[in-house]
Amino acid sequence: MKEESCSTCPTKSSCAGGCQRSEAELAEMYDLDADTTEGHMVWVELDYSTGMPELKEASKELIAKARSFDDQRVIGILFGPESARNAAREAFSYGADTIYHVRHPSFTDFNLESFTAGLTAVAERVKPNTLILAASDEGMELGPRTAARMGVGITADCTDLEMDKGVLRMTRPTFGGKLMATIISNTRPQMATVRPGAFPVPEAEEDRQGTVINWPMNPKPHIEPVESIASEEGACLTDAELIISVGGGIGNLRNLELAKEIADRLGAEMACSRNVVEKGWMDQDRQVGQTGNVVKPKVYLALGISGAIQHQTGMSGSQNIIAVNNDPGAAIHQIANVSIIGDVGEFLQRLLKRLDEEEAADI
Ligand SMILES: Cc1cc2nc3c(=O)[nH]c(=O)nc-3n(C[C@H](O)[C@H](O)[C@H](O)COP(=O)(O)OP(=O)(O)OC[C@H]3O[C@@H](n4cnc5c(N)ncnc54)[C@H](O)[C@@H]3O)c2cc1C
Numbered sequence: 041m042k043e044e045s046c047s048t049c050p051t052k053s054s055c056a057g058g059c060q061r062s063e064a065e066l067a068e069m070y071d072l073d074a075d076t077t078e079g080h081m082v083w084v085e086l087d088y089s090t091g092m093p094e095l096k097e098a099s100k101e102l103i104a105k106a107r108s109f110d111d112q113r114v115i116g117i118l119f120g121p122e123s124a125r126n127a128a129r130e131a132f133s134y135g136a137d138t139i140y141h142v143r144h145p146s147f148t149d150f151n152l153e154s155f156t157a158g159l160t161a162v163a164e165r166v167k168p169n170t171l172i173l174a175a176s177d178e179g180m181e182l183g184p185r186t187a188a189r190m191g192v193g194i195t196a197d198c199t200d201l202e203m204d205k206g207v208l209r210m211t212r213p214t215f216g217g218k219l220m221a222t223i224i225s226n227t228r229p230q231m232a233t234v235r236p237g238a239f240p241v242p243e244a245e246e247d248r249q250g251t252v253i254n255w256p257m258n259p260k261p262h263i264e265p266v267e268s269i270a271s272e273e274g275a276c277l278t279d280a281e282l283i284i285s286v287g288g289g290i291g292n293l294r295n296l297e298l299a300k301e302i303a304d305r306l307g308a309e310m311a312c313s314r315n316v317v318e319k320g321w322m323d324q325d326r327q328v329g330q331t332g333n334v335v336k337p338k339v340y341l342a343l344g345i346s347g348a349i350q351h352q353t354g355m356s357g358s359q360n361i362i363a364v365n366n367d368p369g370a371a372i373h374q375i376a377n378v379s380i381i382g383d384v385g386e387f388l389q390r391l392l393k394r395l396d397e398e399e400a401a402d403i
Contacts, residue, residue, distance in 0.1 A: 077228040079113035080106035081168035083159060083183075084131050084139070085176060086120055088148045093124040098174035098236035100134045105239045106172065107135025109203035115140065117162050119147040119155055128252045133244035140166075142255045150178045152185065153260040160189040162255060168229045170208050172201070175233035183233040192227035198234045208232065215349070277326065280309035283337045285328055285355070288315035289344020289365060289384050296321055298388040299343060305395055311335065313345050329354035344384040347372030
């Protein structure tokens with residue numbers, strides 16, 4: 041029989057089927073209580089859609105990436121029932137040395153409270169140098185919560201990671217995707233969520249072995265909201281079909297009132313650029329853009345808005361953009377379906393007059 045060796049276990053015996061040692065033995069064996077930051081921990085996300093637990097592609101990517109950092113241990117943590125043990129073998133084949141299997145029959149389903157508690161407990165025990173998760177819907181919830189519990193920073197939605205002598209350099213887009221920022225953390229573990237597809241998935245090394253450490257855990261009770269109170273205004277904005285949005289070019293409060301009156305009469309929602317929020321003329325929950333709402337109405341009427349990239353981030357998905365701006369070179373005209381080069385005040389007066397005329401004709 042071929043001699044199989046375990047890359048983390050001092051006995052060098054194969055225990056991929058599940059380490060039978062007690063938690064206390066393991067703590068001593070691996071010096072788990074030592075105050076060190078060593079090893080790279082990856083949250084291993086499982087897919088149960090075929091009935092058998094399988095690693096999601098994003099997890100394979102992250103395990104392989106962590107393996108490429110340096111020669112430190114790669115520690116995976118997965119949640120699942122007894123049967124999830126099979127997934128540990130798959131994780132070894134992509135580069136994991138140790139898998140913490142947080143076990144409970146109900147963990148086939150994502151459970152934010154339990155996974156946060158489990159991930160925090162294991163990370164606090166292992167004290168890894170890095171802790172990375174896929175920026176999947178679940179990872180984007182689990183990562184920041186775990187970071188908050190541990191009191192450490194997290195860089196979200198990274199597109200690249202590099203390890204430089206133990207320091208994780210985390211790269212992600214910023215300023216609406218115009219720039220890439222490389223961030224380093226001064227807390228440990230260095231935490232990141234990583235966009236799925238950022239790294240290639242290598243060939244699996246079927247013979248690679250590792251250690252499984254079982255971590256039984258009772259699920260935490262789900263937090264059920266007692267009552268959901270939607271922000272009346274913001275919620276309408278994201279669903280609105282017709283939006284009248286004002287920018288710095290609206291010029292004065294009188295013009296703003298005219299715009300609101302027209303919105304009322306047309307059944308449109310009012311929105312604005314950050315400039316208008318900064319002036320204190322409209323509330324922040326009406327702001328559209330990178331740091332505001334993302335809207336996709338049928339018609340977005342932009343009044344005196346320059347079309348800065350941070351604003352476009354929130355409205356470029358609109359079906360029709362009508363821009364009123366007196367500067368023909370304004371960026372908003374580049375993305376508008378209809379461009380009106382002229383004065384906002386004058387446009388509003390004429391539109392109101394037209395509405396009055398139409399109403400009078402209907403009587
Ligand atoms: C990190 C970061 C995040 C940001 N997030 C957002 C965000 O979420 N949303 C957002 O909107 N901005 C955001 N900004 C700010 C953004 O960069 C712009 O400064 C802002 O969008 C400009 O608003 P504006 O176009 O209304 O005003 P201005 O830049 O002042 O433009 C006014 C426009 O009105 C035109 N104009 C002037 N007078 C008239 C007139 N009488 N008639 C017709 N047109 C006229 C001018 O030609 C000009 O194009 C962010 C910036 C940063 C750095």
